[in-house]
Amino acid sequence: METLRERKKQRTREALLRTALELFTTQGYERTTIDDIAEAVDVSQRTFFRYFAGKEEAALALMDVTVAHFLQGVRERPPHEAPMEALRQAVLEGWDTLNDVIESIAPVELYLRMCRVIESTPALLAAHLRRSVEVEEAMAAILAEREGVDMHTDPRPRLAVAVFSGVMRLTERQWSVGEDFSLDAIRALTVSYLEQVGPALSESWRTH
Amino acid sequence: METLRERKKQRTREALLRTALELFTTQGYERTTIDDIAEAVDVSQRTFFRYFAGKEEAALALMDVTVAHFLQGVRERPPHEAPMEALRQAVLEGWDTLNDVIESIAPVELYLRMCRVIESTPALLAAHLRRSVEVEEAMAAILAEREGVDMHTDPRPRLAVAVFSGVMRLTERQWSVGEDFSLDAIRALTVSYLEQVGPALSESWRTH
DNA sequence: TTGTCAATTGTCAGTGGCTGTCATTAGCCT
DNA sequence: AGGCTAATGACAGCCACTGACAATTGACAA
CATH class of the missing domain: 1.10.357.10 (Tetracycline Repressor, domain 2)
Structure with missing residues (x-):
C-alpha cells in the first residue's frame, strides 16, 4: 500500500465490505441489494463486482x-x-x-x-x-x-x-x-x- | 391420478423433469436455461416455475x-x-x-x-x-x-x-x-x- | 349438452444478480 | 506537461425468478 492508488483501492474495498456487512446484519441479506451497497459507498454497481465476485463473497x-x-x-x-x-x-x-x-x-x-x-x-x-x-x-x-x-x-x-x-x-x-x-x-x-x-x-x- | 387434469399435470411435470435432467447431463447445468427446458417441453417459462421452485429443485x-x-x-x-x-x-x-x-x-x-x-x-x-x-x-x-x-x-x-x-x-x-x-x-x-x-x-x- | 366454476396456463412487465464493452477519469512516471 | 495505464462509470444485455391478469381448459351439476 505504497502509492495513493493502492491506498484508495484498499479504502474502497474496506468501505464496500463494511457497508455490506452492516446492511446484511441490520436489514438482512436478501433485503439488501448490490445497488444499496454501492449507493451507500457512492460507487457504481459495476465497481462492487470488481472487488467481490458476488454478493456471497462479501458476506x-x-x-x-x-x-x-x-x-x-x-x-x-x-x-x-x-x-x-x-x-x-x-x-x-x-x-x-x-x-x-x-x-x-x-x-x-x-x-x-x-x-x-x-x-x-x-x-x-x-x-x-x-x-x-x-x-x-x-x-x-x-x-x-x-x-x-x-x-x-x-x-x-x-x-x-x-x-x-x-x-x-x-x-x-x-x-x-x-x-x-x-x-x-x-x-x-x-x-x-x-x-x-x-x-x-x-x-x-x-x-x- | 384419477381425472384427466391430474394425469396431464403429472405428465407435464415428468416431461419437465426428464427434459431438465437430460439437458443438465448432456450440455451441463449452467449452460442450460429454463427457457431451453420450457421450450423443449413446449410450455411457457412461467409454467416451469409452477412445478419447480427453481432450477436447482429440478436438478x-x-x-x-x-x-x-x-x-x-x-x-x-x-x-x-x-x-x-x-x-x-x-x-x-x-x-x-x-x-x-x-x-x-x-x-x-x-x-x-x-x-x-x-x-x-x-x-x-x-x-x-x-x-x-x-x-x-x-x-x-x-x-x-x-x-x-x-x-x-x-x-x-x-x-x-x-x-x-x-x-x-x-x-x-x-x-x-x-x-x-x-x-x-x-x-x-x-x-x-x-x-x-x-x-x-x-x-x-x-x-x- | 350446456353453462358455470375453478384450476391451469400464457403473457407481460418488472426486479435483482451478474457480465461484457467502451468511453472517461485519475493517479503514475518521465 | 504530457503520455501511459489502471480504475471507474455508464450502458446494454442475459438469466433466474415473481406478481398480476387474462385466456384457456377440464370438472361437474343442472
Missing part, C-alpha cells in the same frame, strides 16, 4: 479470514500430536486469538452477528457449506503431510477432517441459536461436543 | 427420492440395532433397492450421471449440501426417537448423524470421481469408509 469474507487463521493454527501444531488432537487444539486456540485477526477488518461483534445471518439465510448457508468442502480438502492435505501419508490412496485424512468438520458445524450451529454469543461459549461447546463424539458413535444410548 | 429432484428412500429404510430398522449400525444397514440396503424406487422416474444411469453433475457444479453442490442439513435434522429426529432421547438436550443424535453424513458424502464424492459407477462400487466404498472411521479418529497414522 463470507470474514469467514475466509477465520478459516485461514484456523488452517494456519493446524500447520503450527507440534508434530507429535495425534491428528484429531491437533485439530482440536487448533480450533480452541483459534477462538482465543480470533480477536486479533478480525479486529483489523471489523469488530468481532459484527463477525458474530454475520454468523447468525449465514446460518439463517439459505443461500448463504449453501455457499458457506460449499466453501467448507474446499477448506476440508486443504485441511486433509495438511494432516496427510503431517502424518506422512498419501491422501489420494489413504482415506483417513479426509475421513478425520470430515468427522471433525461435521462436529464443528454442529457446535457453530448450536452456538448461533443459543443465547450466549461469547467466544467463551463456543469454546465450551467445542470441548463438550468433541467429548461426546465417541459415546455417540458405537454404543447404544439407552440406559438399561 | 436435485432425484436426490429427494433417494433420500426419502433412505430415511424410510432407517425408520424400518429393528430397534435392537445400535444407532450407527442402523444407519449403516439402511444405506447399504438403500443402495440395493435404489433401482426399484428410481426407475419409475428416470433410468438409474441418469441418476448416476446427475450425481457427477452435482458434484462438479458449484451452485448445485452448494444447494445439495444445504438440503443435506435438513436431511440430517430429520435423521437425528428418527434416531432420537428410536433411542428414546431428547435431541434438543442430548447432542448425540445430531453428532452421530453429522459423522455418518460426513462419511457418506466422502464416499459419494470418491465414487463420483472414480471409474466404476456401479451400485456395487458405492456399496463397497461405503463399507470400506465406515470401517476406517474408527482408525482415522484417535490413533496416530504413522507406522513406527
